[in-house]
Amino acid sequence: MKIEKIKELLMLGEGQNVEFKSNYRxxxxxGQVVCSFLNAQGGYIVCGVEDNGKxxxxxxxxxxxxxxxxxxxxxxxxxxxxSVQVQEVEGKSLLVLEVPAGQDLPYAFRDVIYIRVGQYxxxxxxxxxxxxxxxxxxxxxxxxxxxxxxxxxxxxxxxEIRSAVxxxxxxxxAFFRDAQKPFGVLEDxxxxxxxxxxxxxxxxxxxxxxxxxxxxRVRAACFTDDKASDTFRDMKSFEGPLVSVLEQVFDFIxxxxxxxxxxxxxxxxxxxxxxxxxxxxxxxxxxxxxxxDYAGPSGGISVHIYPKRLEIWNSxxxxxxxxxxxxxxxxxxxxxxxxxxxxxYLRGFMEKLGRGSVLILHACKERGLPYxxxxxxxxxxxxxxxxxxxxxxxxxxxxxxxxxxxxxxSQHQVEILxxxxxxxxxxxxxxxxxxxDRTKFRHQVLNPLMEAGLIAMLIPDKPTSSKQKxxxxxxxxxxxxxxxx
Numbered sequence: 509m510k511i512e513k514i515k516e517l518l519m520l521g522e523g524q525n526v527e528f529k530s531n532y533r534x535x536x537x538x539g540q541v542v543c544s545f546l547n548a549q550g551g552y553i554v555c556g557v558e559d560n561g562k563x564x565x566x567x568x569x570x571x572x573x574x575x576x577x578x579x580x581x582x583x584x585x586x587x588x589x590x591s592v593q594v595q596e597v598e599g600k601s602l603l604v605l606e607v608p609a610g611q612d613l614p615y616a617f618r619d620v621i622y623i624r625v626g627q628y629x630x631x632x633x634x635x636x637x638x639x640x641x642x643x644x645x646x647x648x649x650x651x652x653x654x655x656x657x658x659x660x661x662x663x664x665x666x667x668e669i670r671s672a673v674x675x676x677x678x679x680x681x682a683f684f685r686d687a688q689k690p691f692g693v694l695e696d697x698x699x700x701x702x703x704x705x706x707x708x709x710x711x712x713x714x715x716x717x718x719x720x721x722x723x724x725r726v727r728a729a730c731f732t733d734d735k736a737s738d739t740f741r742d743m744k745s746f747e748g749p750l751v752s753v754l755e756q757v758f759d760f761i762x763x764x765x766x767x768x769x770x771x772x773x774x775x776x777x778x779x780x781x782x783x784x785x786x787x788x789x790x791x792x793x794x795x796x797x798x799x800x801d802y803a804g805p806s807g808g809i810s811v812h813i814y815p816k817r818l819e820i821w822n823s824x825x826x827x828x829x830x831x832x833x834x835x836x837x838x839x840x841x842x843x844x845x846x847x848x849x850x851x852x853y854l855r856g857f858m859e860k861l862g863r864g865s866v867l868i869l870h871a872c873k874e875r876g877l878p879y880x881x882x883x884x885x886x887x888x889x890x891x892x893x894x895x896x897x898x899x900x901x902x903x904x905x906x907x908x909x910x911x912x913x914x915x916x917x918s919q920h921q922v923e924i925l926x927x928x929x930x931x932x933x934x935x936x937x938x939x940x941x942x943x944x945d946r947t948k949f950r951h952q953v954l955n956p957l958m959e960a961g962l963i964a965m966l967i968p969d970k971p972t973s974s975k976q977k978x979x980x981x982x983x984x985x986x987x988x989x990x991x992x993x
Contacts, residue, residue, distance in 0.1 A: 514597055514604060517552055518561055522627045525551035530558050532566060532603050535579040536618070541629050542580055543617035546588050546610035547640070548624040555603035565600030573603060574680045580605075581682050583617045587698050589843065589850040589858070611650065611846050614640040651803040652708035652847050657720055660691065660705050665715045668749040669693055672713070675855035682854050697854070698847050708847040711750050711802065718747040723804060723823070726757050728811040730764040750848070751855065754797055757811060761789055764813050781875075784818055784894050788871035788880070791864045792892050794857050796822040798849045799890075807889075817959075818894040825969065826884040868892075878961040878983050883968050895961060921957060922991065925984050928963050931977040954978065962987055 517526050525548075527541050532555035545551040556566040577592045584590075591606040614621045614637060621632040621640075632640075658664070669690045676682050684696050694700035699709030710717045711724055718725050730742040742764050746753045765783045782789075796809050801824025812819045827844050843849045852858045869879055878895045920941045927940060934946060934954075943949045950971075957963045962984035966977040980988075 511595060511597055514554065514595055514602065517554060518557065518563070518597075521561055522559065524624060524626060525549060527551065527553045527627070527629075528557040528559055528561065529553060529555040530564060531555060532573070532576050535576060535583070538576065538605070539580050539583045539617040540620075540622045542590055542605060542607050543584065543615050543620075544622040544624040544629040545607035546584075546615040547613055547622065547632070548609070550607050550609040551624070552607070553605040555605075556600060557602065563598055563600045563602070566594075566603050576603075577681060578683060580617075585616050585619070586612045587850055588612070588615065589846060589853045591853070608843055608846075611843065612653075613644055650845075652706060652711070652845050654707050655701075656705045656707050656710035656714075656717075658705045658710045658714050658717070660694075660700060660703060663710075663714045663716075664690070664694075664705065665713055665749050666690055668713050668752065671751070672697075672851065672855055679854065679856045681856075697851055699851065706847070707802070708845065708851075712848060712851055713749055715749070716747055717749075721802070721805075723802065723807045724750075724753075726753055726809045726811070728757055728760045728813075730813040732815075734814045734816050750797055751852075751857070754793055754857075757809075758790055758793055761811060761813065761818065762786070765818070783896060784877070785871035785875050788868040788894070789818070791868050791871075792820045792880075792894075794852060795864045796820050796890070796892070798852055798858065799827065799844050800824050802845065802848075816896040818896075820892045821889055823889045825886040826882075826890055879981065881958070881961060881964070885969055893959075895959075921953060922988075924953065924957065925962060925980060925988055928978050928980040928984065931966065931979050933975075933977055937978065957984075 520526060522528055525545070529538065529541075532538060538553060538555075541551075541553055545553075557563055573592060573594060577590075580590055580592075581587065588610055589608065591604075593604055593606075595602050595604060614632065616622075621637055622629050623632045623636060624630075673684065673687050673693055676684075677687070682696070684693050686692050691700060691703070694705070694709055694713065697709075699706050699712055705714065707721070710721065714720075724747075726746040728742075728744050728746070729740050732739045732741055742760070744760060746756050746760075748756075761784075762782055767782060800809060800822035801807050804823055807823025809820070809822045812821070824844065849858060858864070865882070872878070872880055872894070875897075877897060880892055880894045882890065882892055884890045923940050924937050927937060934949070937954070938944070938946070938949050941949070941953065943953070954963070958965070960983075961981055963978050964981050965971060966979055967973050967975060970976065
């Protein structure tokens with residue numbers, strides 16, 4: 509979690525979604541609050557802060573934090589993804605637990621159900637529990653929780669289970685009743701029940717789930733030019749257990765992405781780096797695998813590599829309440845596939861709950877690249893686009909002194925950038941150019957500016973909405989500053 513977000517929580521004080529604790533050693537109390545957040549709309553627990561908001565910090569080791577994390581996971585039923593991290597704020601160490609809104613109500617901690625009432629945690633009364641159970645019966649069961657047609661004895665990949673156990677034990681995020689019993693491990697991870705795999709378990713641990721679920725295949729292609737064509741440099745389709753496929757797709761991207769060479773000051777050795785930050789690419793892939801819509805048979809994940817950009821696409825829109833603009837700031841995570849996400853978290857693939865997008869932005873900024881762009885549409889899916897360094901030199905102030913070739917913008921486009929210092933509609937922007945055809949104006953004038961990361965839509969889910977507004981991005985502001993110089 510970003511320090512700015514923690515400071516914002518401290519300033520807002522305790523409430524429905526925020527709880528302060530002076531220390532973290534009372535596992536029972538922490539677990540009860542986590543449970544209440546899961547049964548509500550999610551929230552944050554900040555340890556090392558007094559009730560009045562005064563920072564006192566925590567006094568504990570990494571081992572103590574791990575004990576808390578394990579204790580919370582063991583006490584919760586059903587299991588849920590809860591992020592635990594330590595952050596330095598004003599010289600004090602604070603422990604922050606980030607809890608998403610649960611999707612498997614009711615949740616219990618040590619066999620007791622807790623709910624949130626205002627800024628307090630209370631035991632749920634019988635009427636509340638009955639209402640939770642009735643609502644759950646009315647709502648359709650999630651796709652990942654439905655039983656798969658896979659044969660748990662013959663279709664399960666035992667090597668993948670052993671690999672998962674090793675990852676989870678190494679991360680020390682959960683304990684198993686018996687790590688030597690593969691099917692017991694699957695039940696502990698909530699991906700198998702009554703001797704049957706769930707769809708989530710099929711995706712994660714079957715040898716080849718694509719034989720039953722063709723939508724889990726991942727297609728990747730490397731194109732020779734920046735326009736989608738029939739000319740490929742490399743193309744491949746990936747099948748198998750989720751984590752194995754994720755790693756193979758990551759390797760495909762690295763293999764088909766050029767390496768840049770730098771000689772840093774005061775160092776004789778050269779530094780070789782992939783065109784795009786490896787951490788950002790891995791985080792983008794993890795988000796696509798964890799949040800995509802698995803239910804549609806025509807859905808999937810695809811990766812397209814072009815000379816000047818990289819696109820990661822997944823089926824399904826962003827979860828309800830999450831927008832591309834919200835991704836830039838980070839958000840309380842809304843999980844479409846909590847069971848799949850939980851296993852990825854336990855294995856160490858999802859370190860920062862709800863902060864993957866922020867990590868991606870930070871990694872690109874550190875490399876001097878333009879900010880990547882997310883687009884989301886219920887039918888078109890979610891697309892994350894990274895831009896190659898050539899564009900970065902045009903819009904990043906850190907390299908302003910090294911800028912050689914400017915972006916090929918027309919004078920009208922530059923005027924539009926200046927106009928978008930404040931929110932502007934398409935008619936106001938068309939007036940700058942004197943154009944009358946909206947479609948051509950979007951394709952020829954606005955789209956290049958958005959592809960370069962200089963302006964952004966405020967309603968990205970509805971690109972042609974009559975209420976659509978456009979606003980200058982940080983890169984756009986930087987570019988205008990470069991032009992002034």
